[in-house]
């Protein structure tokens with residue numbers, strides 16, 4: 001039985017030290033909306049914040065567990081290396097570089113990645129964030145039928161050692177960018193990139209378990225050697241936005257990801273309905289994957305399981321969404337608690353760290 005077809009990424013969840021600092025970064029500097037302010041349902045003493053577009057649509061969501069006392073994490077096999085947010089044009093990318101640099105953030109790039117152009121910077125906890133342009137896209141070097149069939153080596157001029165790093169570092173927008181201009185608006189999750197010790201196993205597993213298509217086999221342009229494969233949901237001839245999942249292959253590596261602050265906690269893919277999620281759960285169980293029961297997360301319903309390299313994955317329903325307990329123009333303005341925690345509001349709310 002083939003896997004149900006996903007529309008792509010639902011959300012990514014990070015672990016952060018300080019909710020106020022994280023909000024200043026993702027909302028204040030990057031201009032994402034804070035669409036829900038709630039607590040970790042499994043640990044109501046700490047914030048769970050949801051950032052995204054104006055309605056918190058699936059594919060635009062970045063969520064944050066605040067863990068003031070957790071140790072610092074580190075990337076490795078079974079973890080996520082970076083997340084990328086989308087932007088329209090290279091001009092907008094340069095504006096982001098100028099805005100971030102002026103705010104004291106260390107930015108590298110813009111680098112031509114062949115399928116998009118990207119800048120990279122750390123969030124306040126050290127999580128690597130990328131901003132990537134929408135185009136030119138995966139069809140630049142393969143036809144729709146051929147996507148992902150063979151290894152595509154990047155042109156030498158795009159590899160480290162052949163690039164003019166000084167010219168790239170000097171490139172920025174000529175004027176200060178004190179506000180997020182309309183063309184800079186970040187369009188949700190462009191892609192998420194993890195690290196695995198067995199890329200060939202992943203080639204079979206992601207299509208079989210999640211219904212994603214392998215759309216590109218290439219190598220990391222920063223070393224010219226590490227295999228870098230891309231999966232995505234297909235949208236006709238092309239690839240659906242907010243659906244790209246990529247993995248770097250570190251064969252036989254024992255360098256494991258360490259969960260903690262500055263690391264991704266898990267990655268969630270979309271199920272369009274409860275029925276599809278149930279079908280998916282059965283499908284995964286049929287493959288021998290250990291899947292959690294359905295958990296009610298108020299804004300969606302979720303199942304959890306691990307990828308073969310240990311990364312925690314989730315399948316979350318598109319509905320009911322973030323308007324279930326707040327009006328559109330009030331999203332994220334107040335602490336929202338699920339019904340079972342509401343009786344404890346007077347104890348929970350004052351114990352949370354202030355957001356601003």
Ligand SMILES: [Fe+2]
Nearest residue numbers: 082084130193
């Ligand atoms: Fe990337």
Ligand SMILES: [Fe+2]
Nearest residue numbers: 013266268314
């Ligand atoms: Fe989640």
